[in-house]
Amino acid sequence: xxxxxxxxxxxxxxxxxxxxxxxxxxxxxxxxxxxxxxxxxxxxxxxxxxxxxxxxxxxxxxxxxxxxxxxxxxxxxxxxxxxxxxxxxxxxxxxxxxxxxxxxxxxxxxxxxxxxxxxxxxxxxxxxxxxxxxxxxxxxxxxxxxxxxxxxxxxxxxxxxxxxxxxxxxxxxxxxxxxxxxxxxxxxxxxxxxxxxxxxxxxxxxxxxxxxxxxxxxxxxxxxxxxxx
Ligand SMILES: [Fe+2]
Numbered sequence: 040x041x042x043x044x045x046x047x048x049x050x051x052x053x054x055x056x057x058x059x060x061x062x063x064x065x066x067x068x069x070x071x072x073x074x075x076x077x078x079x080x081x082x083x084x085x086x087x088x089x090x091x092x093x094x095x096x097x098x099x100x101x102x103x104x105x106x107x108x109x110x111x112x113x114x115x116x117x118x119x120x121x122x123x124x125x126x127x128x129x130x131x132x133x134x135x136x137x138x139x140x141x142x143x144x145x146x147x148x149x150x151x152x153x154x155x156x157x158x159x160x161x162x163x164x165x166x167x168x169x170x171x172x173x174x175x176x177x178x179x180x181x182x183x184x185x186x187x188x189x190x191x192x193x194x195x196x197x198x199x200x201x202x203x204x205x206x207x208x209x210x211x212x213x214x215x216x217x218x219x220x221x222x223x224x225x226x227x228x229x230x231x232x233x234x235x236x237x238x239x240x241x242x243x244x245x246x247x248x249x250x251x252x253x254x255x256x257x258x259x260x261x262x263x264x265x266x267x268x
Pocket of ligand 1 (some may be wrong): 123
């Protein structure tokens with residue numbers, strides 16, 4: 040089973056897709072790349088977004104997409120609705136945070152800040168983790184400074200990387216190491232629009248061979264066993 044753990048495909052929910060036609064095209068690309076499940080993870084910015092408004096928007100956008108999928112009569116990958124949450128101080132105190140977990144699970148997909156990692160940020164992660172309510176995973180760790188990311192991975196948290204990151208001419212040793220030693224438990228297209236997204240999906244799969252399949256098995260286990268509610 041192939042799972043795209045990180046994708047922006049809900050029409051009108053964020054800048055990933057403006058309209059239903061774009062989302063259907065994204066899902067067609069996913070299907071043609073052999074993806075069975077797409078986790079729809081629109082951005083949630085705690086300092087800017089109101090949680091109730093976001094949840095309503097996400098629900099409405101998902102419904103619009105499901106209706107559009109049905110209307111076409113075509114077969115598409117299954118969709119699990121979740122969120123990509125920007126980690127900020129005091130996120131642990133946000134009322135209703137659990138509603139942002141990936142559908143049917145207690146998984147929180149956290150996007151780390153691009154402005155550096157603060158002591159307060161680590162306190163927030165620690166508080167979320169020690170609450171025992173969530174399984175935390177960090178989004179596209181390939182995008183950050185490797186030394187900073189290793190501070191996070193050393194704490195034992197799993198990570199998602201974008202498939203694109205393993206298709207470059209020179210793949211950083213750090214990324215290879217994170218995959219090899221099991222820190223990476225999911226791949227994502229992180230698709231926005233229809234230009235890229237799945238172009239490198241199969242290339243990444245070919246490059247990694249058996250390791251790709253074993254990461255996919257880890258993703259499946261993470262969603263349907265470890266984190267299932
Ligand atoms: Fe994303």
